[in-house]
Amino acid sequence: MATETAPAPTETDGAHDHPAHLEHHFVSSKQQFDSAKLGMWVFLITEVLLFSGMFVAYAVFRQWNPEVFVAASNTLDQMWGTINTVVLLTSSLTVALSIHYIKQDKVKQCVYYLLSTLGLAGVFMVIKYIEYTAKFEHGIYPGAAFDPHGAHYEHLAGMAAAPQFFSIYFVMTGIHGLHVVIGMLVIGAIAFMAWRGSFSSEWYTPVELTGLYWHLVDIVWIFLFPLLYLI
Amino acid sequence: MSTTTQDAPVEDEAHHDEETNYLNHDTGIWSWLATKDHKRIGILYCISLAVVFLAAGILALFMRAELSAPGETIMGNETYNQVFTMHGILMVFLFLVPSIPAILGNFVLPMQIGAKDVAFPKLNLASWYVYMAGAILTIAALLTGGVDTGWTFYTPYSSTTGGGVLWMTAAIFVAGFASIFTGLNFIVTVHKMRAPGMTWNRLPLFIWGIYATSIVQVLATPVIGITMVLLILEQTMQIGIFDPALGGDPVLFQHFFWFYSHPAVYIMILPAFGILSELIATFSRSRIFGYRAIALSSVAIAMLGFLVWGHHMFVSGQSAISSIVFSLITYLIGIPSGIKVFNWVATLYKGSIWLQTPMLYALSFLFLFTIGGFTGIMVGVLAVDVQLHDTYYVVSHFHYVMMGGSVVALLGGMHYWWPKITGRMYNETLGKIAAGLVFVGFNLTFFPQLVLGSRGMPRRYANYAERFAGLHELSTYGSWVLGAGLFLILGYALWSLAYGEEAPANPWGATTLEWTNVAAIPDHHNFKRTPLVTRGPYDFHLADEVFGGGDGEALGDDVPRIPEPAPSAPTEDDTAASASA
Numbered sequence: 001m002a003t004e005t006a007p008a009p010t011e012t013d014g015a016h017d018h019p020a021h022l023e024h025h026f027v028s029s030k031q032q033f034d035s036a037k038l039g040m041w042v043f044l045i046t047e048v049l050l051f052s053g054m055f056v057a058y059a060v061f062r063q064w065n066p067e068v069f070v071a072a073s074n075t076l077d078q079m080w081g082t083i084n085t086v087v088l089l090t091s092s093l094t095v096a097l098s099i100h101y102i103k104q105d106k107v108k109q110c111v112y113y114l115l116s117t118l119g120l121a122g123v124f125m126v127i128k129y130i131e132y133t134a135k136f137e138h139g140i141y142p143g144a145a146f147d148p149h150g151a152h153y154e155h156l157a158g159m160a161a162a163p164q165f166f167s168i169y170f171v172m173t174g175i176h177g178l179h180v181v182i183g184m185l186v187i188g189a190i191a192f193m194a195w196r197g198s199f200s201s202e203w204y205t206p207v208e209l210t211g212l213y214w215h216l217v218d219i220v221w222i223f224l225f226p227l228l229y230l231i
Numbered sequence: 232m233s234t235t236t237q238d239a240p241v242e243d244e245a246h247h248d249e250e251t252n253y254l255n256h257d258t259g260i261w262s263w264l265a266t267k268d269h270k271r272i273g274i275l276y277c278i279s280l281a282v283v284f285l286a287a288g289i290l291a292l293f294m295r296a297e298l299s300a301p302g303e304t305i306m307g308n309e310t311y312n313q314v315f316t317m318h319g320i321l322m323v324f325l326f327l328v329p330s331i332p333a334i335l336g337n338f339v340l341p342m343q344i345g346a347k348d349v350a351f352p353k354l355n356l357a358s359w360y361v362y363m364a365g366a367i368l369t370i371a372a373l374l375t376g377g378v379d380t381g382w383t384f385y386t387p388y389s390s391t392t393g394g395g396v397l398w399m400t401a402a403i404f405v406a407g408f409a410s411i412f413t414g415l416n417f418i419v420t421v422h423k424m425r426a427p428g429m430t431w432n433r434l435p436l437f438i439w440g441i442y443a444t445s446i447v448q449v450l451a452t453p454v455i456g457i458t459m460v461l462l463i464l465e466q467t468m469q470i471g472i473f474d475p476a477l478g479g480d481p482v483l484f485q486h487f488f489w490f491y492s493h494p495a496v497y498i499m500i501l502p503a504f505g506i507l508s509e510l511i512a513t514f515s516r517s518r519i520f521g522y523r524a525i526a527l528s529s530v531a532i533a534m535l536g537f538l539v540w541g542h543h544m545f546v547s548g549q550s551a552i553s554s555i556v557f558s559l560i561t562y563l564i565g566i567p568s569g570i571k572v573f574n575w576v577a578t579l580y581k582g583s584i585w586l587q588t589p590m591l592y593a594l595s596f597l598f599l600f601t602i603g604g605f606t607g608i609m610v611g612v613l614a615v616d617v618q619l620h621d622t623y624y625v626v627s628h629f630h631y632v633m634m635g636g637s638v639v640a641l642l643g644g645m646h647y648w649w650p651k652i653t654g655r656m657y658n659e660t661l662g663k664i665a666a667g668l669v670f671v672g673f674n675l676t677f678f679p680q681l682v683l684g685s686r687g688m689p690r691r692y693a694n695y696a697e698r699f700a701g702l703h704e705l706s707t708y709g710s711w712v713l714g715a716g717l718f719l720i721l722g723y724a725l726w727s728l729a730y731g732e733e734a735p736a737n738p739w740g741a742t743t744l745e746w747t748n749v750a751a752i753p754d755h756h757n758f759k760r761t762p763l764v765t766r767g768p769y770d771f772h773l774a775d776e777v778f779g780g781g782d783g784e785a786l787g788d789d790v791p792r793i794p795e796p797a798p799s800a801p802t803e804d805d806t807a808a809s810a811s812a
Contacts, residue, residue, distance in 0.1 A: 024347065025348035025352065025756075038418075038423060039416075042418055049453035142470050143470040145468070163478065168472070171470065175460075
């Protein structure tokens with residue numbers, strides 16, 4: 001580690017005319033794009049496993065208390081659930097369209113579709129808020145605070161595993177909702193960057209990755225909706 | 232080699248600008264804290280992990296001191312509970328899980344595959360910061376009353392007891408992300424960043440080990456993450472998933488916990504397998520026996536490792552059918568492990584064995600890991616486990632695997648790559664003495680514990696019956712020998728940083744790229760020119776091709792023949808020039 005001389009001035013990687021987005025340790029844009037995409041897929045696998053723990057908890061407690069789970073599930077509002085499913089599926093379409101348009105250098109359409117995705121995600125969260133407050137009003141809280149009252153909920157008070165159902169419901173939809181909020185922040189940032197002209201058909205990796213993430217958020221809901229609301 | 236003159240040119244063609252390397256091309260504390268260089272991040276991890284290992288090791292010495300005689304010797308029961316808990320948590324979650332991938336994987340992996348860096352350098356740096364956040368939360372746990380649950384956090388005790396459990400579980404949740412980031416980075420790097428000609432069958436076996444580890448990290452760690460989140464919610468909101476008093480299921484917690492924590496054992500041991508393959512091949516001067524068998528057995532262990540978690544729960548009340556299935560799959564793990572040990576021994580056979588310090592650790596590993604593996608099969612036997620469960624037999628078994636396997640391999644790897652990391656040689660004589668102390672001390676500490684456990688000494692107790700006193704005393708003496716060996720290593724490692732002999736580019740005559748194509752202290756970008764890989768990683772048998780034509784040069788016993796560097800891959804300029812010509 002002897003430092004006889006001052007550090008050499010910045011050594012450049014030769015005089016190649018790299019595209020601005022290409023980082024020095026990649027050989028080509030294609031390698032960089034493929035790496036980013038593979039990395040995102042691996043990340044999505046970790047997300048699936050994160051949710052898998054909660055799905056297992058759901059399966060175990062449902063297996064032991066099928067009647068309680070049916071009774072508790074019936075108190076969830078299927079109408080709002082269905083609307084939210086449609087909203088989220090539509091938002092998956094819009095985010096896919098934004099990728100489609102940026103590939104054709106249609107920046108304006110890309111921004112519009114990103115913003116509509118953002119709007120739909122907002123609608124989803126508002127509906128979730130309505131559902132949550134409707135439950136809280138009747139004393140349906142996760143965990144120790146569980147104290148059901150009111151016409152549609154009183155029968156849950158005597159059921160042994162009803163608190164578990166709602167704990168699982170709030171934890172699963174809560175963590176899913178957290179993913180929606182994170183997705184909204186990311187989509188907002190990406191839309192802003194797209195509007196500033198950061199992306200083109202040459203380089204749209206962040207748009208593509210955001211789309212992949214958003215599809216995962218959607219897919220998790222596709223499983224949550226029937227398990228919690230329908231069966 | 233190059234001992235008399237200072238700064239003697241090493242075996243490196245481009246020695247004109249060898250003054251700049253990754254250590255001195257940019258200086259100052261900020262150049263380290265904001266570095267995206269995988270080599271520097273490896274060193275950041277190395278320093279952090281060394282501190283954790285020191286702290287957890289000192290806790291172990293305190294435990295052994297308390298256990299040196301029956302009754303209270305140096306600490307009370309409450310303190311003892313906290314000490315063994317912190318020893319376990321620090322060693323498992325904050326030291327062993329990150330250890331080899333984060334230090335040596337970070338430093339060596341990109342160089343071994345001929346890449347300039349890992350695929351996501353910023354994520355790599357983020358991994359270290361996330362790890363440090365986990366370490367800070369651990370300190371917060373200590374300040375808020377400590378943890379005495381044992382490293383396994385079994386419910387309902389962990390969800391109802393106060394103190395620092397909340398902070399500790401948060402620390403493990405956070406530190407898990409560091410592990411995920413590293414694993415994700417390495418998977419993508421191995422898939423996408425290999426140099427031209429570096430096919431999957433030419434990957435050094437260390438890469439295969441790290442690759443298999445990364446798969447486990449990515450698949451298992453999220454599960455401990457959600458488990459810790461649920462445990463935190465159980466503590467704060469009593470969500471009733473794990474606590475039987477609230478209608479929850481404590482065995483479900485054990486399933487979740489071991490679904491991560493058993494694969495986590497393979498996170499610890501698979502990279503150790505990788506290091507061992509490098510050491511055995513290099514210091515036997517022979518081609519590794521059964522390359523594909525070693526490579527794929529790592530992947531097989533990674534996969535089977537996900538299907539055996541239930542063997543921690545034979546006496547927890549899971550169904551008999553489950554226990555039988557988990558027990559059978561546990562036996563299966565013995566097959567790929569046995570393949571590995573067989574292949575390493577077969578590599579030694581008729582090799583030209585060079586007993587340098589790293590090789591001593593490799594041979595220690597073979598011995599210790601084999602004991603660890605066989606005792607593992609024994610506790611995987613249903614009937615035997617009922618007797619041995621929660622005794623010192625189990626303690627000793629997993630120390631033979633984790634310490635005798637992972638830590639010994641890490642020590643071997645650190646000695647092996649020390650010249651490349653620091654540019655200095657360590658003191659070989661002291662190195663051999665320390666390796667001997669570690670080996671003797673380790674066996675003296677843990678072999679008596681196998682006997683203790685089989686005679687019924689339960690784990691996690693600060694006190695014990697008079698009849699166990701002799702073996703416990705022996706074990707405590709062993710811990711002193713082991714501690715002396717480890718402190719000796721710390722001492723001469725620090726000494727070598729300042730006064731060590733300058734290392735040549737390839738002191739071991741190894742054939743992998745980080746030795747043949749990288750300067751003594753690596754350049755900031757690793758390679759002057761991207762190498763073109765034309766042969767397998769351990770082709771010692773291709774004497775002329777690997778070592779150059781025989782020039783009749785006489786070499787001493789201690790001086791290995793140095794393999795020639797791999798040729799450079801054509802760049803865009805070259806191809807453009809040849810196309811236009």
